[in-house]
Amino acid sequence: MQRGQLEFLWSLVVRPWPVFSCPNPSFLSQVQGALLIASSYHTGALGLVLGHPFDTVKVRLQTQTTYQGIIDCMVKTYRHESLLGFFKGMSFPIASIAVVNSVLFGVYSNTLLALTATSHQERWAQPPSYTHVFIAGCTGGFVQAYCLAPFDLIKVRLQNQMEPRARPGSPPPRYRGPVHCAVSICREDGPWGLFRGAWALTLRDTPTLGIYFVTYEWLCRQSTPDRQNPGAATVLVAGGFAGIASWAVATPLDVIKSRMQMGGLKHRVYRGVLDCMVSSARQEGLGVFFRGLTINSARAFPVNAVTFLTYEYLLSSWG
């Protein structure tokens, strides 16, 4: 790999957000940035670890019809698989969170920069229009969906494995781990199999990420005196509510996405997104589209409060 390519990859992961706005940072700010990303990565990863058990319950409720509700799913999972059952499929999301967030916030920031020609420092003094924020958010969501798709597919497949771990005599699970899961999907369906459900994921994330950034901007502007930077408390609250608003809108397509991911390419359960929507609603009623809404919303506040605080902190540190 050539030096230029290495530098580009480094810039994506280590200083992802203002990639184009700060072409020649000093050595000190590089180190500072690496430390900031490391700490934001750890807060993001910590949020993921704490939120993963709720995510597992949500995925199971969305894809299986055997549970009567959140508590029933939690009790059955604990009885059958112990606490470990809640943490199935966690390693790939942890490994990919830095890249996925970098792509989302990087594409968002740079699209906004291209649309408004306003630098990050001037963003609060010369606020962009909500239309520009929405377009930039949708673009970030669209690009992010394709980076997230394979990791999310593997997570969902592993979360739905009900076998208790390492119990002698019990049948082995279909997938032995994330890498085995990826290899098996490639073998069964070809490399495109890794993008099963990607279209539903794109439909989920494109408009909802627009809503996510618009809600955040609107709440920050409402609670900050004209043209001033929002304080940390404002950023935390606005980020948390932006997460709740976007997940509330995203939940119906989140259900469809999870269901599509559980069907293989060769042995299709659904013919497409529309078919999945229609047959799910016919068999289980309209309530099916709201499965996981409570868990999605509860999880969204802390995760996205921290995400936006880190984002704003990074932008102001890079200058």
Ligand SMILES: CN(C)C(=N)NCCC[C@H](N)C(=O)O
């Ligand atoms: C509604 N959607 C898809 C989002 N708001 N996505 C962006 C935030 C993702 C964050 N890591 C989380 O898990 O909430």
